Amino acid sequence: MDPFNWKCPYCGHAQTVVEERYYRADFQIFNDKSAFGPVAGYAETIVCANDSCKKMTLEIVLCRRHDYPGGRWSVGHTLFTWPLLPESTAKPQPDYIPKPIVENYKQACRIRDLSPNASATMARRCLQGMIRDFCGITKATLAQEIDALDEMVQQGHAPAGVAPDTIDAIDHVRSIGNIGAHMEKDINLILDVEPDEAQALIDLIELLFEEWYVARKVREQRLERLGVVIENKKAKKAQAALPAPPEKLPAPASSAAKKAPEN
Numbered sequence: 001m002d003p004f005n006w007k008c009p010y011c012g013h014a015q016t017v018v019e020e021r022y023y024r025a026d027f028q029i030f031n032d033k034s035a036f037g038p039v040a041g042y043a044e045t046i047v048c049a050n051d052s053c054k055k056m057t058l059e060i061v062l063c064r065r066h067d068y069p070g071g072r073w074s075v076g077h078t079l080f081t082w083p084l085l086p087e088s089t090a091k092p093q094p095d096y097i098p099k100p101i102v103e104n105y106k107q108a109c110r111i112r113d114l115s116p117n118a119s120a121t122m123a124r125r126c127l128q129g130m131i132r133d134f135c136g137i138t139k140a141t142l143a144q145e146i147d148a149l150d151e152m153v154q155q156g157h158a159p160a161g162v163a164p165d166t167i168d169a170i171d172h173v174r175s176i177g178n179i180g181a182h183m184e185k186d187i188n189l190i191l192d193v194e195p196d197e198a199q200a201l202i203d204l205i206e207l208l209f210e211e212w213y214v215a216r217k218v219r220e221q222r223l224e225r226l227g228v229v230i231e232n233k234k235a236k237k238a239q240a241a242l243p244a245p246p247e248k249l250p251a252p253a254s255s256a257a258k259k260a261p262e263n
């Protein structure tokens with residue numbers, strides 16, 4: 001195989017996949033009477049090169065099969081693909097985002113295709129969790145919470161990172177079919193939505209993870225570093241301002257000069 005670029009779905013680490021971390025097993029399926037005709041399959045696995053991850057992805061693929069004289073065969077075009085590991089398309093999230101919120105997000109991703117309705121319910125719960133945790137707003141319904149957040153932004157006292165276009169993004173999702181129509185209902189109510197509507201909610205949550213939690217963390221880290229730089233500068237200035245060493249001063253003044261820089 002030729003090495004190829006790949007991003008680990010577990011840890012997000014970008015890397016080049018080489019032969020020792022890749023394995024594909026092709027197999028024939030001797031059950032040729034189906035409407036598919038002759039089929040074969042393969043299992044494909046990749047192991048992440050990141051030492052702190054080392055997780056494996058696994059995909060099973062069903063393909064058409066080309067037969068040749070002498071019992072030889074090859075894999076034809078793909079009919080179905082089942083990504084088995086990781087279990088869902090959920091992107092890895094940092095551990096400073098509250099666990100219940102990330103859990104709701106992961107569940108929403110995991111069941112998106114199987115049950116968009118349940119996925120949208122988990123995603124709405126996740127959105128509500130974020131508005132409560134990050135913005136400190138708790139109301140009876142998610143719709144009221146979004147309205148309160150909108151008001152906060154307009155009045156200019158929303159938490160840093162909650163920009164007007166964040167509200168636009170939330171409003172956009174609110175405008176989608178049943179999600180919007182039932183925002184004011186209990187978040188536990190199961191809505192009837194399509195997979196792409198459920199995905200729009202998931203996209204919104206990923207955007208808010210980035211813009212709220214990740215951006216806040218980056219800002220905090222920068223300020224912390226800046227704080228260290230300022231402290232270092234202060235310390236250097238203080239040192240430069242120190243009076244001459246006491247031993248050069250006459251005896252009576254020396255004790256006073258010694259005290260001054262210490263306090």
Ligand SMILES: [Zn+2]
Nearest residue numbers: 008011048053
């Ligand atoms: Zn990884």
